[in-house]
Amino acid sequence: MIASVIVDVPAKQTDRPFDYKVPLRFQGIIKTGMRVVVPFGPRKIQGFVVDFQQESSFDKLKEIEEVLDIVPVLNSELLSLSQWLSEETLCFRISAMQVMLPAAMKAKYEKIFHSLVSPEELPQTVLSSLNREGCLSWQDAVGKGMLKILQQLVTDGKMDLRYQVKNKTNLKKIRIITLAKSEEESRNLVETLSLAAEKQKKVLNYLLISPENKRSVQETKLETTVSDSTIKTMLKKGYLTESYEEIYRDPFEHRSFARSVSFQLTDQQRAAIEPVLKAVDQYDHTTFLLHGVTGSGKTEIYLQTIEKVLSQNRQAIMLVPEISLTPQMVERFKGRFGEQVAVMHSGLSVGEKYDEWRKIHRKEVNVVVGARSAVFAPFEKLGVLIIDEEHESSYKQEDAPRYHARDVAIERAKRHGCPVILGSATPSLESFARAQKGNYQLLTLSKRMNNQPMPQVTIIDMREELRDGNRSMFSRELLAQLQERLDKNEQTVLFLNRRGHSSFIMCRDCGYVMQCPHCEVSMTYHRNAEKMKCHYCGEEAQVPSTCPECQSEHIRYFGTGTQKVEEELTKLVPQARVIRMDVDTTTRKGSHEKLLSAFGEGQADILLGTQMIAKGLDFPNITLVGVLSADTMLHLPDFRSAEKTFQLLTQVSGRAGRHDKEGEVVIQTYTPEHFSIDLAKTQNFELFYNQEMAMRKIGQYPPFYFMALINISHENVLKVVSVSEEISSLLKQKLSSQAVILGPVASPIARIQNRYRYQCLIKYKKEEGLKPLLKAILNDYQSAKKDSVMIHIDVQPYIMM
C-alpha cells in the first residue's frame, strides 16, 4: 500500500503529494487526514496523508517512519476544504492544512548529534557536552561553538546527525496517586503503621475516602498538609502508585456562568428567525444577512438557532471579531449552553487553544465561539455557521492563506447543508449588495428590543468651536453633557478614533520621525522597554534625546493620544474617575477584561479608549458616548474609509442607552458635511448604502468589481520595478478589456526588511482566465532561484498594503 503525503515544506516545488510505502505495521492504522513523519531528503519532516494508492509512478519509494495520530486530525471534509482553500487563495496546500489546526500541532524540528563510538574515542570537550544517551542537540552545539569539532567527528564516522520531528505532547498532565493495595489492606496499614508515621496515615485515610481511591498530588498535599517527601516515601514503600492524567487547561477556571434560558422573541425577531430555522430543518445552505440595528437582539436569534441545531444533534460555529474583547458574549454562550461550548480566540495560550480544539475533535462540545480560525472547527454535522459583526475586517487573514472567514463559512455550509447567518448593524457593502441581488436572504430587525429609542446623536462642528475660541479637545456641548452624567452618577464612554494604534517620536522643530533603517515605516515607542521598535522587522533602537536631524531637544513622544485626553480630562473634570484603555494599559493578558469589568462594576465614571472599546460593550449605566474626532479615519487612502467611518460611528453610538436609560451620543468632527458622518447621526444604513454604492460605482470598486492585489518585492529596486512592469503588461495582454489594471506603483509601505515593494491591483468583473494566469505568474516568478523576486497575491484584499 502506498500513501500520498503532503509534506511540511511550504514551497512551490514541494506543493504536491509525495508517495511513501506504508510499512506493514501501520497498515490498517494509517488513515487519510493523519499526520505522519516521513524521510524527506536527508531530514525527517511532518506530513499529512491525503490519499492511498496501489502503486506509484515513482520507483524508489521510502517508507513512512511514524504515525502521529490515533484519529485523523483532518476529516475528509476538511481535507477537501484545504484543497479548495489553496486553489481559492492561491496558497500552498500545506499552509491551508496548517491553518485548520491549532498552532500547537505544527511540527517543530530538531537536529541531534548521536555518538556512534565508545566514550574514550571522543575528545573531552565533546564528551562533557553529551547527555546520558550520548546525544547533543544542534542548538546546544551552536551555543557552545562546537559545530566545527562535531562536523569533523561526523566525517570521521564517530558521530552522526539525525533529524527528528519534535513530538511534543502538549497535553497538560497532573500527577495522580492511588492506593496500591486494596481498601482492606490499606485500612489495616493505617492501624499497623507506627505512631511516627502520622502523615502517611493521613494520606491513606484521605485516599480511602476519595473516589476510586485516587487523588491528584496537588489536592492531597493541600488537604492533608503533607509534603512531597511523605508521598515519595509511600511510593517507595509501595503503599501508593503514581500515574499521570491528562487534563484540560480551562481558560475560564474559577469563573462560573449563571445559567440562562431563552427569551421570548419579539415579533420582528420571530419573523427573522423563522426562515433560518426552516433552513436548518431542510438542510438548506442559504446565507442569511441579518441586518439588525444595535440593541435589536441579534444574539438571541443566534442563541435560539443554535438551540434548535443542538436539538437535532448537530453542531454550531459562531464567529465573533475578537472574543477577548467581548467577555459578555462568552458569558451568554456559556450561560446558555454550559459545558457544550468551546471558546477559541487569540487571547488564549497555545496550549489552551489546543485543549479547546481537542474538545471539539473528541466531540465533547457542540458549539464553538471563536475568532476567524474557529471557522475550521472539526465538526462533522454542522447545523449552522454564524458570523457576528460580519463587516469586521478581522475576518480576513492578512497572511497566507489569505482567506476570508465568510467565504470559508459559506463553502462549509454548502458541504454540510446548513445555513450561514451573517449578522451586523452595519453590513459590509459587499454583503448588503449580495442580499439586494438575492444571493443572500435579507432579514431585518429595525427596532431595538423593549422598543427603546435609538440614542440621540449630536454632531459638533469643531471648526466652529475653534472659531469661538475653544481650543480644547472637548466641545462645550460634550463637556456639559459629561458634567451632567457625573452629577447623575451615570457612565460615559469616550472614544478616540486615531489613525493607527501605536505611539511614535517626533521632533517638533523639524518634524523628524524616527524611521526603521530596513523598512519604510516609523518606529514605535515602547514604553515598558524604553526603546524604539519596528513592527515589521523587529529592529530596536535607543530612544533619542535630541533630534538626529537638527539636534533640537524638542523631540517628543506622541502617544495614542489617550494620555493627552486623560490629562485634559483631569483638568476639566478633576472629580471624574477615568479608566484608560489603549495599547499601554492592555498589553498584559486579561487586562482588557479586568478594565472592562471594573468599568462595568461602576468603579469609574469615564471609559476612555481607542478602536478597541467600540465593540461588545454593554453596560446599563452608559448613557453618553463621545467621539472626540470622527474624521481621522476618513482621510486614509482606502476606498473603504467612508464605510469604516460609518460603521465605527454606528457601533460606538450603539453603546449608549442599551437598557432602560436613554442614551445620547456626541460626535465631534471637522467635516460634519461628509455623508458618512452626517448619516451616522440618524444611523440610516440604507441611505448610507445608496450613497456609498454610487461612489463605488464611479470609482470601480467592490462590490461592483472584484479585486486581486499582486505584491512584488526584492532588495533591488530596479529589479522590482522591471518585474512589476513585466507582470503588469502580461496582465494587460492576457486579461479582457473589461479588467482594470492599476500600477505598478510602490506599495504604501514601500520597503520592509530591506525589500522594496511594488504592487499591481486588478479590478475585474468576470475573468475566467484570471486564476490560472495568477497561478502561472506565481510559478514563473516564485521559483527557487536565488535572485528571484518574492510575489504575494491577495484575492479580494482588505488592506491595500
Added chain:
DNA sequence: AGCACGCCGACT
C-alpha cells in the same frame, strides 16, 4: 524550506 552538488576565485 533545507541540503547537496558542482562550478569558479583566492589561498597554503
Added chain:
DNA sequence: GTCGGCGTGCTC
C-alpha cells in the same frame, strides 16, 4: 593543486 563561496536543482 584545494578550500570555500554561492547558484541550481531535488526531495517520494
